[in-house]
Amino acid sequence: MNKAITDGLQLMPPAFAQGLDVWSSGDGTPGSDTYDGAANAALVAGDAHFAGCLELQKTASTQHLRYMGETPILPGCYLRVTARVKAMSGALPTVRISGWAGASNDSHVSGVVEVGPGVTLSAYGEVVEVQAIVGTGTRTGVDMPWGIAAAYGHLGLDLTGPNGGVIRVDDLIIEDVTSVFLRDMLSVVDVVDYGAVGNGSTDCHAAFEAADDAADGRRILVPEGEFLINSTLSLNHDVVFEGTLSMPDDAMLLLTKSYNYPTYAAAFDDEALAFKKAFQALLNSVDHESLDLGGRSITLHEPIDMQAAVPNRTSYATRRYIRNGQFTAQAGAPWDHDVVTSQASYSSSDNRKLTDVNNIAAIPVGALVEGAGVGREVYVREKNTGAGELTLSQPLFDAEGRQNFTFTQFKYMLDFSGFSAIKKFGISGVEFQCNGEASALRLAPAGSVFVLHDCYFTKPKARAITSIGNGCQGMLVDNCQFLSDEDAEDVSDRVSIALNANSNDVKLRHNRATRFLHWAVMAGSNHTITGNHFFQGDSVAGGVRTAGIVVTDTYASHTISENYIDNCFVEWTNEYDATPDFSTGFSFSAMSITDNVFLSGDVANWFSYIVIKPYGSGHFLNGVSVTGNKFRSINGTIDRAERVDTSFADLDFTRSRDVFFDGNTFHNVDTKSRNPLRVEHDEGSAASTWSVDTDGSLPFSGHSRGVDSVVMEGSMRNSGGSVVYPTPYVRTNQGSNNDRIDLVWPEAVRGTVRVLIRMDR
Structure with a gap:
């Protein structure tokens, strides 16, 4: 590239012979003294070495010779200034190229280097060439880097050293040498050429913006070095990172053309930080609906607080996706569970509150609540430290009064619980490699239509997907694999649960889950659970089995169909009833269990595939359809396919209504139930x-x-x-x-x- 050729840019100053009124003995700015008529300057028409030159006597400690014209300094353009001089008599001075850096408003650009390297003349009559390169970028070989604030310069030379000597100076040469520095000007714009300095301490925001403005469809290159960006930066061209960035947590990097995780990984040289910055951009840009992880594996050494990664957002409701990658938990103390035991009071009159909670400051939002009278998968949804109150995700069935509760904070790879609400968010084609160290995913306390598609949850330590509130409303979990870390454990020793839901309209479709304590604990109503395969057996002869699906509301309105329910069962309870005895409502109602394959092997003879467990008296069946299922026991027979767990209460069979139990097949099941x-x-x-x-x-x-x-x-x-x-x-x-x-x-x-x-x- 040569601006003098491509753009007709005038760089060369006029010859001295054309007049000395444009040559300043000061800084070169308008009004400064010139050499026109000066006693120490004269034009020499004929010289043995120069075809016309200026003869100059040094009379000041620093004798300036500056062209008063404005030589343009363009971003990305580098100029070489050459002076040929020779000593004629007297003391021998030192000669250097120099200049005055001017901004577009004609002010002086301070703090930049305005002199080149000095050359001391050593003999009379010997022609010496003095050069320096000036430009916007700090590059090897650039003597005077002026940054993008400089718009022009008054260029020339200085004489330093002893006074009295006489020298002759040939006409000054200024030429564009940009091609020496830029590798491919046709496709790359280098941020260094616009003033960026990769020293880790100079704020390069303006330089990056200038490079982006100048790119005009070309790529932006960030060369080796660490570049500090102190505020939000938006780049509208493709970016190639050879160096890295450092940014404050609240400063965003918005890459509209290179928006993908591999680019952020190159930019930040830290996998977790790069993901946080990419997620930050996902929630703050309208240019992209999804973050493509590019098939990369991201190693996490600690949980990621997704809301803390985007401090300017407390909720989000626009469709966004994370796609195509893997998160891997690295072993370490940050994944350890936090456990707090504390006394609190509970009243069924305010059935989602624990009050007068001891040591409430130590109890985190999102912690699992356990204690006498507490159902499965009850979590702390909110905390009011001043009032000493905890808001729970579900009521407690038998915890009236004051007692000790245990609060366990699981650690999740991606934790959305810091948001007040998340809507229309999805994760597709992502594997959570928990490695028995971490849980995978915690949802926001509110929101709707969280989507998980084609994901793997591999060896979660405690939980794969946790809902601590209503962030699971309308959740879609499709074609996912849930692979337990407790595969080798006997059923009685397992503690991990794949997922839970608190709200309505969840869809679990075509998933596969292996050997958890439970696959799904489902509160709410109107769920569709279809086409899944979940199995929970072990090698213990005559062994116990646990529920694959736990339904926790009496009015379910669920469809459980076409699943392969293997060595586990469907358990239907009312463990979230604060007053579990039936008083009003529909009781155990609106359930369809249809066309499933139920299989068990080596189980106790009292094992059943469908178990109803009332937590209070007076409950009855009211609209239940169990049709078209295949019940089969191998390596032993079982008594019956369905039963009531009377640990707390039995059903009231005098009130049964609209029960359809027909069209099922039974193999090695002694009692073949039907109604009618x-x-x-x-x-x-x-x-x-x-x-x-x-x-x-x-x-x-x-x-x-x-x-x-x-x-x-x-x-x-x-x-x-x-x-x-x-x-x-x-x-x-x-x-x-x-x-x-x-x-x-x-x-x-x-x-x-x-x-x-x-x-x-």
């Missing part, structure tokens, strides 16, 4: 009352509350052997377990009937 239940009864001796037993085959060992039909198979005969045509009536809820019916005939008869018995109304 088809029973064939043969009465060999004539009797007026026939007792028809259901043998516990009504679902959940329910009561015989109704009979849809009684069909006589063949003829009825009386005690004399004659064919008769009687019509019986029915008595329901008979027997000690209320699961038998009586058929009462107008006379004693014998024969065979088929009866359709119901446990519901």
Whole structure:
């Protein structure tokens, strides 16, 4: 590049022979003294070495010779100033190129180098060439770096040393030597050429902005060095980082054309910091909807507080994604759980509060709450230290009064809980390599439609996905793998849980999960859980199993369909009821468990695939459909596919309504439950009352509350052997377990009937 050629830029000053009125003996600015008519200056028309020159006697301690014209100093342009001189008589001076740096407003640019290296003349009549290079950038070979504040210069030379000597100076030469410094001016703009200094202490913000302004479609190059940027910087061209940046936490780097994690990783030379800065930009720019990790693995030595990474945002509601990469937890103390035990009071009248909490300052928001009467996956959602109150994610079922609670703070690789709310955020194609050191992901306390797609959660220490509030509203978890760190542990020793939800409308679809304590603990309603494979077995013969899915609300309105539920079960509870005894509402209702594969092996015979566990009395079934499922036990039989866990209470079977339990298949399951239940009864001796037993085959060992039909198979005969045509009536809820019916005939008869018995109304 040569601006004199490409842009017709006038760089060369006029020859001395054209007049000395434009040559200053001062700094070269307008009004300074000139050599026109000066006693110590004269033009020499003929010289053995110079075709016209200036003869000058040194009379001042620093004798200046400056061209008064404004030689332009352009960003990215480098000028070489050359003077050919020779000593004629007297004392031998030192000669150097010099100049005066002027800003665009004609003020002096202070603090820059305005002199080149000096050359001391050593002999009379010997021609000596003195040179210096001036430009905006601090580069090797640039003698006078003036930065981007300089717009022009008054260039020339100085004489220093003893006075009295006489020298002759050939016409000054100024030429563009930019091509010496720039590797590829057709495609790269180097920030150094615009005044950036990679010393780690000089703020280079203005230089980077100037390079961006000048790029005009070319790439910006950040060469080796550490460049300090003290405030938010937006670059609108592609950037190549050979050097690195240092920035305050609240200063953002917005790369509109090179927005991807590999570029940020090159810029900051620290994987976690680079991710924070890239995430910061994601939430502060409209130019990109997603952060592409570029397939990179990001090593984390401690949890990332996602809100702290973006200090200017406390909530966010625009669609954004993180895609295509891996986070890996490096072992270390920052992942250790923080555990606090403290006394607090609880009242069901304010059922999401713990009050009068001892040592509340030590209890973090997001901590798991454990204690007597506390259900699974209850978290601290908010804290009011001054009032001594904690707000919980869910009510407690039996914790009235004052007691000790344990608060455990798990450490998450990506922790969104510092935001008040996050909406429409997604993570796709990302693996969380927890390595048994860290948990993976904690959601904000509020928000909606958090999306996880094609992600791996590998060996989480405690949890894969945690919701501490309503940030899971409408959450979508699709095609993800949950790989437990407790694969080798027996079921009874496992403690990790893959995910939980507190709010409504969650979709869990086509995921796979291995050997957690529970795969999912699901509060809220209207969830769709379909096409998943989750398994939780071990090698213990006759061993226990835990729930794969825990449903914690009585009115569920869930669809659990087409899953492969392997060596675990669906557990339905009301453990988040502050007053767990039934008083009003629909009780255990609106549940569809359809077309699933249930498989178990080497389990205790009392194991069941569907378990309802009431935490209070008076509850009943009200709109439950269990259809089209395949129940199969291998390496041993089980008693039944479904049961009630009566640890706290039983169901009230006198109130069962709209229970459909049909079209299922059973293999190595002793009791094949159905509702309505088809029973064939043969009465060999004539009797007026026939007792028809259901043998516990009504679902959940329910009561015989109704009979849809009684069909006589063949003829009825009386005690004399004659064919008769009687019509019986029915008595329901008979027997000690209320699961038998009586058929009462107008006379004693014998024969065979088929009866359709119901446990519901």
